[in-house]
Amino acid sequence: MKHRAFALSALTVTLGIGAVALAQPALKKGLKIAFLPKQINNPYEVIADNGGLAAIKEFGGVGKAVGPSDAGASSQVSYINTLIAQKQDAIVIAANDANALVPYLKRAMQGGTKVVTFDSDTAPEGRNIFINQANSEGIGRAQVQLLGKLINYTGDIAILSATPNATNQNTWIKWMQEELKLPKYKNMRLVKIAYGNDDDQKSFTEMQGLIQAYPNLKGVISPTTVGISAGARYLSTSPSKGKVVLTGLGTPNQMRQFVKDGTVTAFQLWNPADLGYLAAYAAAALASNQITGKEGDTFTAGKLGKYTVGKNGEVVLGPPTTFDKANIDKFNF
Incomplete structure (x- = not known):
């Protein structure tokens, strides 16, 4: 049976021994989460973004994907500024540059927007969590x-x-x-x-x-x-x-x-749709105050199950798959 979270329940009491522990709050409804890929027309990025948008729909959020048509280092800056102005609850970004975007993403976080990098990271100070496709x-x-x-x-x-x-x-x-x-x-x-x-x-x-x-x-x-x-x-x-x-x-x-x-x-x-899916759930967990991004934080990512935040705020999806003639027809993405 799936776990159900009740917003009104602030405490969980372990019967018999009297121990009391704080329950994790439920995911908020109506969260506004924007995906910002390296470039909007990159086939890989489209698959990843669609995985994220499917997750957002699943947990009752409002999602969208916006981004540049080229993968230049500064091409994402104007989109970050627009998303800040729109007061998105979270930005999920595949960064085109590790450092150039940091000042803008820091401004987003200072304004209350959670920042999740996925696929391609920034310096740690530019985000709350990095969703890595694999080690x-x-x-x-x-x-x-x-x-x-x-x-x-x-x-x-x-x-x-x-x-x-x-x-x-x-x-x-x-x-x-x-x-x-x-x-x-x-x-x-x-x-x-x-x-x-x-x-x-x-x-x-x-x-x-x-x-x-x-x-x-x-x-x-x-x-x-x-x-x-x-x-x-x-x-x-x-x-x-x-x-x-x-x-x-x-x-x-x-x-x-x-x-x-x-x-x-x-x-x-790896499956890029799962990468986007996991990133969306991480963004929702941050925006719902389930996690802060510190090492040891845990959250549940829908069908993918439970994940733990590692060192430097990194969450790893899982190992890659090798495709060849023997197995390629078993996959459709």
């Missing part, structure tokens, strides 16, 4: 581990990232570089980190450029859904198909054709 070290290392297996731990490799300032990308790349220092990768060499700016055409061109500039290239990691799909589209009609291995982070729906035609063997991701 950052685990994501970065897993990408190199997967590519290493696919190229027999030998050859030149490159990374096709999003924007140079993207917090999540840079953190994952740092852990990729740490993983590459291990002895089993002694025959793998990182020759280039390219940036497609989470733009489809630029990512396509950057993939083409990598293959042309590095004739001994054996593998590319693209830890961005825009980059991996654009890279796969170029590779699928290139003479390098079957010779250069592409992996990274993508959604099953956008990568299915490339897995089935042999362009891509395997890639990874």
